[in-house]
Amino acid sequence: MRALQEKIKQDGLVLSENVLKVDSFLNHQVDPLLMKQMGEEFARLFAGEKITKILTLESSGISPALMAAMELQVPMVFARKRKPLTQDSDMYTAAVRSFTKNETNKISVSRSFLNGTDRVLIIDDFLANGQAANGLIEIVNQAGASLAGIGIIIEKAFQPGGRELRSHGIRVESLAMIQSLKNGKVEFLEEAYAK
Numbered sequence: 001m002r003a004l005q006e007k008i009k010q011d012g013l014v015l016s017e018n019v020l021k022v023d024s025f026l027n028h029q030v031d032p033l034l035m036k037q038m039g040e041e042f043a044r045l046f047a048g049e050k051i052t053k054i055l056t057l058e059s060s061g062i063s064p065a066l067m068a069a070m071e072l073q074v075p076m077v078f079a080r081k082r083k084p085l086t087q088d089s090d091m092y093t094a095a096v097r098s099f100t101k102n103e104t105n106k107i108s109v110s111r112s113f114l115n116g117t118d119r120v121l122i123i124d125d126f127l128a129n130g131q132a133a134n135g136l137i138e139i140v141n142q143a144g145a146s147l148a149g150i151g152i153i154i155e156k157a158f159q160p161g162g163r164e165l166r167s168h169g170i171r172v173e174s175l176a177m178i179q180s181l182k183n184g185k186v187e188f189l190e191e192a193y194a195k
C-alpha cells in the first residue's frame, strides 16, 4: 500500500536493525484516515471469504481491525493481554511471547464471542517471529472456527514469522513488507528486488 509505505518512510523511526517505531500513526497516536484506508484494503483482499469475525490482539491491532470490521460489516474481537475477571473456563487462552518486551502474556478471548460457526480474519500491526499470530491461531482452533487468513500492516520479511505461516498454507496478506532496517533505513521488499 503506497500511502502506508510513504507514511513509514516519513514518520517511522528505526530503533535498531530489528525494530521499527511507528508511534506517530499506529502504536500510540493513531491516523484515522490511514486506518480507514487499510481497513478498506483488508476488506478488498479478503472479500468473498465469507468472514464472520475479525480477531486481533490489544492494543495496537484494534484500530486497523475495527476499520476492517466496519468495511466487512462483521464484529471485531480483541484478545486481551491482561488477566480478565472471568473464570479461565469461560475463556480460550494461549501463551504469547512478546517480541518487543521480554515477557510472555497469556492472551484470552471469551468463549461467548467466537465459536465453530465463525470464519475468522486475524489482523495485527506487525509480523516478526509470528508468536502473536500463532497465539491467535491457537484461539481460533480452540473455538473450532475456521481461519480465512491473516492481515498484517507491517511485515518484517527478514524475520521468520511470515515464511513459517505461509509454509503451513496460511494466507498472509501484508500491506507493507520490509526487507531490511539496516543502517537506520527502511528498505521495502520491492526496493530490494529492484536493485
Ligand code: 5GP
Pocket (backbone or CB within 6 Å): 018, 019, 020, 021, 022, 027, 057, 060, 097, 098, 099, 100, 124, 125, 126, 127, 128, 129, 130, 131, 132, 133, 161
Ligand atoms: P511476533 O509475535 O510476530 O514476533 O511480533 C509481533 C508483535 O510484536 C506485534 O503484535 C507487535 O506488537 C510487536 N512488534 C514486532 N515487531 C515490532 C516492531 O518492529 N515495532 C513495533 N512497534 N512492534 C513490533
